[in-house]
Amino acid sequence: MGGWAIAVHGGAGVDPNLPLERQEQAKQLLTRCLNLGISALRSNLPAIDVVELVVRELETDPFFNSGRGSALTEKGTVEMEASIMDGPKRRCGAVSGLTTVKNPISLARLVMEKSPHSYLAFSGAEDFARQQGVEVVDNEYFITKENVGMLKLAKEAKTILFDYRIPTAGLETCSAGVDSPIVMNGLPISVYAPETVGCVVVDSQGRCAAATSTGGLMNKMTGRIGDSPLIGAGTYACDLCGVSCTGEGEAIIRGTLAREVAAVMEYKGLGLQEAVDFVIKQRLDEGQAGLIAVSRNGEVACGFNTTGMFRGCATEDGFMEVGIWE
Amino acid sequence: MGWAIALHGGAGEIPLSLPVERRKPREDALRHCLQIGVEALKAGNPVLDVVELVVRELENNPQFNAGKGSVLSCNGDVEMEACIMDGKTKKCGAVSGLKTVVNAISLARLVMEKTPHIYLAFDGAEAFAREQGVETVDSSYFVTPENIERLNQAKEANRTQLDYTPPTPKDLNNEKSIPNGDSQLGTVGCVAVDNEGNLATATSTGGFVNKMVGRIGDTPIIGAGTYANNLCAVSATGKGEAIIRGTVARDVAALMEFKGLSLKDAAAYAVDSVPKGTAGLIAVSATGEVTMPFNTLGMFRACATEDGYSEIGIWPSIKN
Numbered sequence: 001m002g003g004w005a006i007a008v009h010g011g012a013g014v015d016p017n018l019p020l021e022r023q024e025q026a027k028q029l030l031t032r033c034l035n036l037g038i039s040a041l042r043s044n045l046p047a048i049d050v051v052e053l054v055v056r057e058l059e060t061d062p063f064f065n066s067g068r069g070s071a072l073t074e075k076g077t078v079e080m081e082a083s084i085m086d087g088p089k090r091r092c093g094a095v096s097g098l099t100t101v102k103n104p105i106s107l108a109r110l111v112m113e114k115s116p117h118s119y120l121a122f123s124g125a126e127d128f129a130r131q132q133g134v135e136v137v138d139n140e141y142f143i144t145k146e147n148v149g150m151l152k153l154a155k156e157a158k159t160i161l162f163d164y165r166i167p168t169a170g171l172e173t174c175s176a177g178v179d180s181p182i183v184m185n186g187l188p189i190s191v192y193a194p195e196t197v198g199c200v201v202v203d204s205q206g207r208c209a210a211a212t213s214t215g216g217l218m219n220k221m222t223g224r225i226g227d228s229p230l231i232g233a234g235t236y237a238c239d240l241c242g243v244s245c246t247g248e249g250e251a252i253i254r255g256t257l258a259r260e261v262a263a264v265m266e267y268k269g270l271g272l273q274e275a276v277d278f279v280i281k282q283r284l285d286e287g288q289a290g291l292i293a294v295s296r297n298g299e300v301a302c303g304f305n306t307t308g309m310f311r312g313c314a315t316e317d318g319f320m321e322v323g324i325w326e
Numbered sequence: 327m328g329w330a331i332a333l334h335g336g337a338g339e340i341p342l343s344l345p346v347e348r349r350k351p352r353e354d355a356l357r358h359c360l361q362i363g364v365e366a367l368k369a370g371n372p373v374l375d376v377v378e379l380v381v382r383e384l385e386n387n388p389q390f391n392a393g394k395g396s397v398l399s400c401n402g403d404v405e406m407e408a409c410i411m412d413g414k415t416k417k418c419g420a421v422s423g424l425k426t427v428v429n430a431i432s433l434a435r436l437v438m439e440k441t442p443h444i445y446l447a448f449d450g451a452e453a454f455a456r457e458q459g460v461e462t463v464d465s466s467y468f469v470t471p472e473n474i475e476r477l478n479q480a481k482e483a484n485r486t487q488l489d490y491t492p493p494t495p496k497d498l499n500n501e502k503s504i505p506n507g508d509s510q511l512g513t514v515g516c517v518a519v520d521n522e523g524n525l526a527t528a529t530s531t532g533g534f535v536n537k538m539v540g541r542i543g544d545t546p547i548i549g550a551g552t553y554a555n556n557l558c559a560v561s562a563t564g565k566g567e568a569i570i571r572g573t574v575a576r577d578v579a580a581l582m583e584f585k586g587l588s589l590k591d592a593a594a595y596a597v598d599s600v601p602k603g604t605a606g607l608i609a610v611s612a613t614g615e616v617t618m619p620f621n622t623l624g625m626f627r628a629c630a631t632e633d634g635y636s637e638i639g640i641w642p643s644i645k646n
Binding site: 085090091092094096097115116117118119120121122123124125126127128220221222223224225226230231232233236249250253254255256259260263264267268285 | 418549567
């Protein structure tokens with residue numbers, strides 16, 4: 001048995017021209033979240049508590065696309081989704097279509113523990129939040145001025161998806177995206193939306209857990225569900241490993257990406273990094289995505305075929321890394 | 327090689343004592359739907375069209391828990407969900423939380439073909455249905471007197487359970503089972519392969535009786551209730567929460583792909599991997615094999631292959 005290990009991400013697919021100041025902010029946030037997770041692991045919190053704790057922190061900070069700072073729907077509202085999974089018994093909980101719940105990941109945890117179901121969505125999920133007494137806020141709380149501006153740009157460019165960090169002046173960058181559209185689900189779109197957040201942890205007892213949370217795509221249709229809340233797609237954990245994915249949701253769903261990492265370990269006997277590499281190379285087809293993973297032996301791995309991924313990881317033996325580019 | 331088709335009308339604790347007046351209409355419906363699918367395959371229709379057509383027919387039949395005949399959530403409403411997937415391209419579409427759409431499966435297909443997304447739910451899905459002009463009706467169309475009765479029974483059963491049995495953490499993690507009935511049953515699905523090896527799958531459901539409003543089950547989740555690739559097509563049914571955590575449909579394909587198992591072995595392994603009494607599935611392979619394992623008391627099912635084999639069943643057949 002190895003020691004504990006933790007990885008966090010803040011989305012795959014980074015604007016290559018992202019200002020250095022913004023890169024620095026991202027790294028600081030990832031480092032802060034890693035440290036929060038590390039001290040929780042040192043206090044012997046179980047993996048499931050640690051992933052929830054870290055994702056709450058990422059949701060609460062407006063920097064990435066989850067909780068406060070979530071991307072906006074075509075109607076200018078926020079619809080958040082999240083899921084969490086505990087490796088040992090593969091218990092899981094998921095939520096979609098949240099508009100007032102401050103920390104979606106904690107509601108996903110409550111679905112897992114306090115409801116007979118695995119997945120609640122939209123008004124039913126909101127009712128459950130009130131019944132459980134979790135903190136709720138006005139939808140305005142989640143909406144940042146920056147995202148309002150980016151939604152306007154996305155609408156002008158008629159793209160469903162939009163990297164919100166592309167500067168306002170950079171409509172050239174945007175039209176470049178439109179000229180050579182990525183095809184998603186058979187239809188052309190522009191840049192995929194990054195910045196979903198996630199955390200995977202193995203604790204010193206070898207228990208794995210995974211959690212993922214997102215605001216979804218900028219200018220998405222209301223009611224759209226992406227990969228983040230789907231067990232086996234955006235999030236998966238079992239006895240062997242914990243996985244959280246990010247990137248082009250539709251490609252991740254079709255590739256059942258998170259489950260795939262575990263499946264090639266289980267059925268093909270691959271090691272964690274081998275499994276991650278295999279899945280990124282063979283399972284995404286044209287899609288663009290990234291993922292983080294830990295194994296019960298205390299290994300940590302990440303992989304992506306996008307331009308960069310906001311990520312950080314640490315292991316018990318003192319290794320720690322925070323990065324954006326390859 | 328050759329075409330093959332299988333369909334199901336739900337797996338669960340179907341009592342061997344199921345009265346003939348409840349068994350016969352379902353067997354007839356399975357036979358009728360199988361016939362429609364077989365004719366469509368023989369006529370050379372694309373497999374995606376075939377699975378959609380068969381599931382529409384199953385949805386329209388009030389004997390099953392999908393479309394008309396959907397079971398009711400705890401507040402007495404229907405909330406339907408469905409999912410469709412094409413094996414060759416792995417294109418897929420899913421919907422949840424529908425209240426007025428006559429054929430959920432056809433809306434799932436439109437999500438796949440007319441939106442850049444895979445999955446739309448609740449109000450957004452209803453708005454999309456109107457935009458696409460699919461047939462919608464008043465919610466009352468879906469509600470049958472039998473299902474009102476089932477909801478009342480379920481509420482009664484839950485109350486009894488709460489009164490006499492303190493809920494334990496274990497209870498919280500299991501869907502509450504309702505004694506003496508088939509009331510949770512009836513998710514429908516269809517898988518098909520044509521004689522060129524093209525595969526497709528479709529699943530549709532009303533969920534389960536007395537479910538919480540907003541509950542999403544395994545049916546619309548790619549890899550859980552529904553999955554197809556270039557090796558096989560799978561539609562699962564049973565207790566949604568167990569199927570989600572077991573990623574049952576994807577596991578059949580993963581076992582074939584990564585472990586080299588045959589369709590039959592992979593499907594049996596996947597069903598054995600989830601707790602007893604929780605799941606059944608139908609699957610076809612690219613080479614025209616068909617299998618329909620379940621670990622529940624029974625599963626309403628039917629299949630046919632090009633070489634003339636055909637089966638309609640509810641409980642385990644003697645040769646199994």
